[in-house]
Amino acid sequence: SKTQLLIKKKILITAGPTYEAIDPVRFIGNHSSGKMGFDIALAAAENGAEVILVSGPSSLSISHPNVRLIRVQTAVEMFDACDSVFDSVDVLVGAAAVADYRPKHVADEKIKKDADSFVIELEKNPDILATLGNKKKEQFIVGFALETTNEIEHAKQKIVKKNLDLIVLNSLKDEGAGFGKPTNKVTFITKNFDIESMPLKTKEAVASDIVNKIIEHYA
Ligand code: C5P
Secondary structure, three states: OOOOOOOOOEEEEEEOEOOEEEEOOEEEOOOOOOHHHHHHHHHHHHOOOEEEEEEOOOOOOOOOOOEEEEEOOOHHHHHHHHHHHHOOOOEEEEOOEOOOEEEOOOOOOOOOOOOOOOOOOEEEOOOHHHHHHOOOOOOEEEEEEEEOOOHHHHHHHHHHHHOOOEEEEEEOOOOOEOOOOOEEOEEEEEOOOOEEEOOOEEHHHHHHHHHHHHHHHHO
16 A cells, blocks of 8 residues: 655664663663654555664564664664664664663672662763764754753754754643653654644654655655
């Protein structure tokens, strides 16, 4: 039923959370399920694209001949996996909820609960989208933004800072949207700051809208 309008296009997609180790059994993570990224991967593959899906820990799986799934744990691993293929791809979609910080030191042994208080020093993770966006050549780059205040303004700043072509803004204020939900309500903002607000849709339908934006770019 799908068109093959993305045939010969190579698409790199990040998905899911990252887990940043504290000690051998503990980590800092987040509630991302990976569903948005996996749905985009499937929609792109069904349109003939060759997809590399780099996912943090997720219970989801994907089975399509056009999709290569690379599973990673940390932001640094996700960055390395993306960086090593970036020059060869046409499109990058950053749908992962990457941890902004990681513990500066990872304990070799499980940390004991002896102390009454305990501080974990954090250091900044690489911004995958910003790093790759700022060295892009012809690539079409799509990012996500989840904001709670001044959403449009912050999303526009993100387009500039990360050198994106399109940003998909999720509002936390919208009922049914976001983490762990099957639906999303998004606003598309292009690099020219054209704004298009979409109604509440399933994540599959949002994925299909995003893939259609990629198709339109090449039309
Ligand atoms: O800066 P912020 O985290 O709000 O930007 C969100 C966008 O940037 C998402 O597309 C996310 O996948 C990407 N991102 C990234 N690497 C990071 C942080 C965010 O690729 N370290």
